[in-house]
Amino acid sequence: MGIKWDEILITGDPIILGSQIAILLTTLGIIGGLTYLKKWTWLWREWITTVDHKRIGIMYIVAAVLMFFRGGMDGLMMKAQTSRPEMSFLDAQHYNEVFTAHGVIMILFMAMPFLIGLMNVVIPLQIGARDVAFPQLNALSFWLFFSGAMLFNIAFVVGGAPDAGWTSYFPLAGKEFSPGIGNNYYAISLQIAGLGTLMTGINFIVTILKMRTKGMTLMRMPMFTWTTLITSVIIVAAFPIFTVALALMTFDRLYGTHFFTVAAGGSDMLWANLFWLWGHPEVYIVILPAFGMFSEIISTFSRKQLYGYKSMVVSIVAIAVLSMLVWVHHFYTMGSGALVNSFFSITTMMIAVPTGVKMFNWLFTMRKGRIKMTTAMLWSLAFVPNFVIGGVTGVMLAMGAADYQYHNTLFLVAHFHYVLIPGVVFAVFAGLYYWWPKMFGFMLNEKLGKWHFWLFVIGFNVTFMPMFFLGLNGAVRRAYTFSAESGFAPLFLLSAIGSVILAAGFAVFCYNIYWSIRYADRNISSDPWDARTLEWATASPVQHYNFAKLPEVKSLDAFWYMKKDNEGLTLKDEEIEEIHMPSNSGLPFLMCVAFGIVGFFLIFEWHLLAAISAVLIIAGLIYRSFDYNDGYHIHKDEIKKTEGAWRKMEGKVNNHVS
Amino acid sequence: MSANVNTSLPLEYQTEQSRMNILGFWIFLGAEIVLFATLFSVYGVLYKNYAGGPTHQDIFMIKEVMIQTVLLLTSSFTMGVAIWEMRRNNKKGLIGWFILTLLLGAGFLFMEINEFIHYVHEGATMQTSAFLSSLFVLLGTHGAHVTFGIFWATMVIIQIAKRGLTPVTARKTFIIGLYWHFLDVVWIFIFTFVYLKGMVL
Numbered sequence: 135m136g137i138k139w140d141e142i143l144i145t146g147d148p149i150i151l152g153s154q155i156a157i158l159l160t161t162l163g164i165i166g167g168l169t170y171l172k173k174w175t176w177l178w179r180e181w182i183t184t185v186d187h188k189r190i191g192i193m194y195i196v197a198a199v200l201m202f203f204r205g206g207m208d209g210l211m212m213k214a215q216t217s218r219p220e221m222s223f224l225d226a227q228h229y230n231e232v233f234t235a236h237g238v239i240m241i242l243f244m245a246m247p248f249l250i251g252l253m254n255v256v257i258p259l260q261i262g263a264r265d266v267a268f269p270q271l272n273a274l275s276f277w278l279f280f281s282g283a284m285l286f287n288i289a290f291v292v293g294g295a296p297d298a299g300w301t302s303y304f305p306l307a308g309k310e311f312s313p314g315i316g317n318n319y320y321a322i323s324l325q326i327a328g329l330g331t332l333m334t335g336i337n338f339i340v341t342i343l344k345m346r347t348k349g350m351t352l353m354r355m356p357m358f359t360w361t362t363l364i365t366s367v368i369i370v371a372a373f374p375i376f377t378v379a380l381a382l383m384t385f386d387r388l389y390g391t392h393f394f395t396v397a398a399g400g401s402d403m404l405w406a407n408l409f410w411l412w413g414h415p416e417v418y419i420v421i422l423p424a425f426g427m428f429s430e431i432i433s434t435f436s437r438k439q440l441y442g443y444k445s446m447v448v449s450i451v452a453i454a455v456l457s458m459l460v461w462v463h464h465f466y467t468m469g470s471g472a473l474v475n476s477f478f479s480i481t482t483m484m485i486a487v488p489t490g491v492k493m494f495n496w497l498f499t500m501r502k503g504r505i506k507m508t509t510a511m512l513w514s515l516a517f518v519p520n521f522v523i524g525g526v527t528g529v530m531l532a533m534g535a536a537d538y539q540y541h542n543t544l545f546l547v548a549h550f551h552y553v554l555i556p557g558v559v560f561a562v563f564a565g566l567y568y569w570w571p572k573m574f575g576f577m578l579n580e581k582l583g584k585w586h587f588w589l590f591v592i593g594f595n596v597t598f599m600p601m602f603f604l605g606l607n608g609a610v611r612r613a614y615t616f617s618a619e620s621g622f623a624p625l626f627l628l629s630a631i632g633s634v635i636l637a638a639g640f641a642v643f644c645y646n647i648y649w650s651i652r653y654a655d656r657n658i659s660s661d662p663w664d665a666r667t668l669e670w671a672t673a674s675p676v677q678h679y680n681f682a683k684l685p686e687v688k689s690l691d692a693f694w695y696m697k698k699d700n701e702g703l704t705l706k707d708e709e710i711e712e713i714h715m716p717s718n719s720g721l722p723f724l725m726c727v728a729f730g731i732v733g734f735f736l737i738f739e740w741h742l743l744a745a746i747s748a749v750l751i752i753a754g755l756i757y758r759s760f761d762y763n764d765g766y767h768i769h770k771d772e773i774k775k776t777e778g779a780w781r782k783m784e785g786k787v788n789n790h791v792s
Numbered sequence: 793m794s795a796n797v798n799t800s801l802p803l804e805y806q807t808e809q810s811r812m813n814i815l816g817f818w819i820f821l822g823a824e825i826v827l828f829a830t831l832f833s834v835y836g837v838l839y840k841n842y843a844g845g846p847t848h849q850d851i852f853m854i855k856e857v858m859i860q861t862v863l864l865l866t867s868s869f870t871m872g873v874a875i876w877e878m879r880r881n882n883k884k885g886l887i888g889w890f891i892l893t894l895l896l897g898a899g900f901l902f903m904e905i906n907e908f909i910h911y912v913h914e915g916a917t918m919q920t921s922a923f924l925s926s927l928f929v930l931l932g933t934h935g936a937h938v939t940f941g942i943f944w945a946t947m948v949i950i951q952i953a954k955r956g957l958t959p960v961t962a963r964k965t966f967i968i969g970l971y972w973h974f975l976d977v978v979w980i981f982i983f984t985f986v987y988l989k990g991m992v993l
Contacts, residue, residue, distance in 0.1 A: 267812045332823055340816045344808075370819055374827035382834065382929065391918050391925035392843070393834065399841025399922035404834065411830075759947040762960070 142738075144291055147228065149211075154291050183718040185269035186678055187254045190276050192573060194251025195566070197280060199644075201243040204287065206640060208236035210633055213597070217630035219618040229614035230297040231290060231316070237300025238320070241420070242327060243283040245554070248562040249423045250279075250334055253362050255573055257338065259669035259676065260356045262347025262685045267340040269716040275330040275337065277726035282327025285733050289319040293738060296320040299612065301409055302383070304394035304402040309387050318737040321384045326729050328373055328380070335369030338362055347668070349687035353447070356667045356690075357433075357440055361426030364450045365419050368457060372415035379408035388739055403468055410461035418457040420554070422450055424561030425492060428514045431568050432496050434665045435511040436503025439691055442495040449488035449495075456485045466537045475534035482532035489525060493518065508663070509583030513564035516591050517556045524552030527602065542612075545605025551598045563590075563643070571662050575675040576654040582646040590639030596632025600625040660780060666694040671703070673780035679713045679768055682777045705781065710773050716765045725754045802879055803962040810963040817967045821974050828978050831933055832985060835926040839990075843921035848990030851916045853907065857987050860903045861979065864938075867896035868976040875969045883957050886965070890949055893972065894942050901942070904935050927986065934982060937975050944968060 144150050168174055181189060211232050215224040224232060258266055266272050289295045294316040298307035307317050342363045346355070355363075383405070385391040392400040433440040440446065462470065462478040496518060505511065527549040531540055540546055563586075571577045601609075604625050609616065616622050661670040671693045672681055682705055689695055696702050728750035735744035797806050805811055839848075870893040877885035908928070911917070918928040948964045955961055 336816050336819045339819055340812050344812050370823045371826055374823045375830045378827055378830040385929060392922040393925055399843040401837060404837055
C-alpha cells in the first residue's frame with residue numbers, strides 16, 4: 135500500500151519541531167506523573183469509564199479549555215505574522231495551516247464541547263433528573279468527540295496539517311489542488327467527532343422530553359433547558375448534512391469520485407451549499423445554549439424572574455427555523471442572481487428580529503433588578519453591547535448587494551468574532567464561573583475573575599475592532615502578509631497588541647483555576663449565588679445520584695419558590711428509597727481508540743489496515759448488543775449518610791451573595 | 793428507572809427505559825431522513841452530469857430492479873408479521889418471520905451487488921462521472937444500511953432465542969422493525985426518483 139515512512143513525521147520547521155518536543159515532554163510528564171502518583175486505576179475507574187453526566191461534562195470542559203489553548207496559540211501566531219508588513223515568521227503555506235486549525239478547533243473542538251460540557255453538567259440537574267436518557271451513549275459521544283479532536287490535533291506533526299480553511303472549499307480542498315493527506319484529516323476526524331455530536335443531540339432531546347421531574351411542564355423549564363432542547367433539534371436536523379458532505383469529500387479524495395471536482399461533471403459549489411446548510415445552523419447550535427446561560431445568569435443576579443419568558447421561547451424556536459433558511463448568505467458572490475440573493479438577504483435580516491427580542495428581554499430583566507456584579511454577571515453585561523456590534527455588522531453583511539464589497543475581507547472576520555466571542559466565549563466563561571461551585575464545591579476566585587474579565591474584554595475589542603476598518607479598507611482575510619504601501623500596518627499592529635492582552639486574560643483565567651483549586655474556601659453553601667433553578671437544590675459537588683428525592687415543580691424558577699415558601703427543601707428518612715444507577719463501562723473509551731485507529735489508517739489511505747481494524751468497531755458493537763448489564767441500586771443507608779453530610783453542614787457555611 | 797413496569801402496554805413499551813429508547817430511535821430516524829434527503833439532493837443536482845459516460849438508459853436493468861423492489865417490499869410485510877407474532881407472544885413465529893425477512897433482505901442485497909458488478913462491466917464506475925458517483929453513493933448507502941440491518945438483526949435473533957421474549961428483547965426487535973420499514977420507504981424513493989425517473993425522463 136505504499137507507506138512512505140519518511141513522510142509520516144513532519145520535519146524541517148523549527149516551530150513544528152518545538153511543538154513535537156513539547157508534545158513528547160507533556161505526554162511523558164502525564165504518564166510519569168500518573169505512574170508516580172499511582173493514579174492509573176483512579177483515572178480508569180473514576181473518569182475514563184464513567185457514565186455520570188456530571189463527570190462527562192467536566193471532561194468535555196477540560197478538553198475544551200485545552201483546545202482553547204491550542205486554538206488561541208494558532209490565533210497568536212497569525213497575529214504575530216501580520217503584526218508588521220512583510221513579516222517572515224510564518225510562510226504562506228504554514229499560515230494557511232494555522233488559520234485552518236484555528237477555525238476548526240475553535241468552533242468544533244472548543245465552543246461545541248465547552249457548551250455540551252456545561253449542558254451535560256447542568257441540564258439533568260435543572261430538570262430534576264438523575265442522569266441523561268442514555269448514559270452510556272453519552273460517554274460514547276464524549277469519547278468520539280475526543281477521538282476526532284485528537285486525530286485533528288496531531289495532523290500538524292504527523293502527516294501534514296489541513297490547509298484549505300475551516301470551510302475547506304472545493305476545488306482547493308480536492309485531491310487535484312491539495313494532494314497531501316492534510317485534508318483527509320479534516321474529512322475523517324470531523325466525521326468521527328460529528329457522530330458523537332449527533333448522539334448528544336438525540337440524547338438531550340429524549341432526556342428533556344421524557345425525564346423532567348413531576349410538575350415541570352415545557353413552559354416551566356428553565357431557559358437553558360429550553361435552548362438546549364432547541365439546539366439538540368438543530369443538531370439532529372443539521373449534522374447529517376455535514377456527515378454526507380464529509381463522506382462525499384472522503385470519497386472524492388480517497389476513491390476518486392466526482393462530487394465536487396471540476397472535471398467529470400462535479401460541482402464545487404455543491405460543497406459550499408452542503409457545508410453551509412450545516413454550517414449556518416451550526417452557528418446557532420453554539421449560540422443558543424449560550425443565550426440560555428446568559429438568561430439564567432442575568433435572572434439570578436438581577437434577582438428577578440426572566441422578563442418575557444414566553445417571547446424568549448418563541449424567539450429561540452423562530453431562530454431555529456430561520457437558521458435553516460439563510461445558508462446562501464455565505465456566498466452571495468456565487469452569482470445565483472438577484473432573486474435568490476434577495477430571498478436570503480431577507481431571511482438573514484429576519485433573524486435579527488427574534489434576536490433583538492431576546493436582547494430587550496435581557497435588558498428588561500435587569501431593569502429595576504438588584505444587580506449583583508459577580509464575574510459571571512460581568513460577562514453577561516459585556517455580552518450585550520459587544521454582541522450588538524456583531525449583530526449590527528451582521529445585518530450590514532446580510533445585504534446581498536453590499537456584501538460584494540465586504541466579502542472575503544477582514545470586515546467579515548471581525549463580524550463573526552464579534553458574534554462568536556461575546557456570544558459563545560463570554561457565555562462559557564460566565565457559565566463556568568457560575569456553575570463551577572456546583573461542579574466542584576468551591577468557587578473560582580472573584581478578584582482574579584475580574585482581572586480575567588477586564589483583560590479579556592479589552593483585549594478582545596482592541597484585537598477585533600481594528601479589523602472592521604482594515605476590512606473596509608480592503609484587507610482580505612486569509613492573506614499571510616501585506617505590503618507597507620497598503621497603509622494597513624498601524625491597525626494590524628494595534629490588533630496584534632490587542633491579541634496579547636486577550637492572551638493575558640486567558641492566562642489569568644488558567645491561573646485562577648490553579649489558585650482556586652489550591653486555596654479557595656471549601657466551606658461554601660450548596661447555593662452560593664441564591665439562585666433560582668433546581669440544580670442548586672442539591673449538594674455541591676453534586677452527589678452521583680443527583681437527588682435523593684426528586685423535586686416537585688410548581689412554577690418557573692422552582693427552587694426560588696421552594697426557598698421562599700420553605701417547601702420541599704427537607705428530606706425525611708421515610709422518603710428515602712433505593713436508587714437505580716447505570717454501571718460504568720470501558721466500552722466507550724475502547725470505541726474511541728478503535729475509531730481513532732481506523733480513522734488514522736483512512737487518513738493515510740492505508741485501506742487494507744483500515745478495513746482490518748474496522749473489525750474492532752464491529753466487535754465493540756456486538757459486545758454492546760449482548761451487554762445486559764442492568765446497573766445497580768444504591769442502598770438507603772448510603773443515601774442517608776450522603777444526604778446527612780451536606781444537609782447538616784448547610785447551617786454554618788459561607789454564603790457568597792454579597 | 794427500570795423499576796416502574798406498566799404491564800398494560802405492549803411488551804416493548806413496558807419500561808420507561810424502553811419508551812425512551814424507542815423515542816430516541818425515532819429521532820435517530822429523523823436524522824437518517826435528513827441524511828438520505830441530502831443524498832437525494834446531491835443526486836438531484838448531479839444526475840444529468842454524464843461527462844460523456846453512460847446515461848441512465850444505458851445501464852439500468854428494469855427487470856432486476858423490479859425483482860429487488862418486490863423482495864424488499866415483501867420483507868417489510870414479513871417484518872410486520874414478525875412484530876405481530878411478537879405481540880401475540882409467539883416466540884417461534886417471531887423468529888421464523890424474522891429470519892424470512894432477513895433472507896429476503898439478503899436476496900435484495902445479492903441482486904444489488906450483481907447490479908453494481910454489471911454496471912462496472914458496462915464501464916460505469918463510481919469514478920466515471922458525477923452522475924455515477926452520486927448514483928453509487930446513494931444506492932450504496934442504502935445497501936450498506938440493509939447490510940448493517942441484517943447483521944444487527946442476527947444479533948437480536950440470537951438474543952431472542954437465548955432469552956425469550958422479555959421487555960428488552962421485545963424492544964430491540966421493535967426498533968429493528970422501525971429501521972427495516974424505514975429502509976423500505978427510502979427504497980420507494982430510490983425506485984421512483986432514480987429508476988423510474990431515469991428510465992422515463
